[in-house]
Amino acid sequence: MTDASVSDISGIVDFAVATPELTHSKPAPDRLLAGTPEQKTRNFFSDSTGQFFAGTWESTPGKWRVRYAESEFCHILRGQVHIEDERGNGRTFQTGDSFVVPAGFIGTWHVKVPTLKLYAIFEAASK
Template identity: 65%
Template sequence: MSDITSSLIVDFTSAVPETNRSKPPVERLLAGNPEQVARNYFSDSTGRFFAGIWESTPGKWRVKYSENEFCYITRGRVRIEHESGRGWTFSAGASFVIPAGFSGVWEVLEPTAKLYVIYEPA
């Protein structure tokens, strides 16, 4: 018999998320002192699919993605630069996908919040 709660809708307005406060690792930090909060509202049973809300104060750090991530910016502004030098700036209302294998820099230009959906390939 399966646990019925594992098949119910997860409503971000009423669910109690798993909350994690962090800062980028010092060896990846390029500027600022960004403080981040991730509120993970959903993780599937495989531990490879996640959804939640992430927030950060301004700062700049190197990233390397092993996961695929869909982002929807709800507040603020960010600049993301690929290691090749190509860059994108996103503000509230923008949505985009960062594919696994992306390597570059995240820069939070003003306090930012995003909805995220992450899939970590096997």
């Protein structure tokens, strides 16, 4: 879905009633470290600049390398993930937790149990 008029109520996206397309994906083989994670994304909102997105993402268990060009706010609705940086420092997040992964983060995502999250992503325009 794309953004609507920003001057009236029609521009508000209600996740409870919107029906965005479901996209299936898997981590790229060169990034996969463990498991066979399958991911589903529903992007409920994209702004007109192509820099801001919001929706839901879910994944089956697995572990893969990540490199963030964007900043991402996450809220775990169900499940548990462990995120680790390149130095081996990690944090576990589970149902009810909210966090931000800043642009420039390099490390791993490890989905321990099937996980569903809300996301809001901002990716700065290329210079």
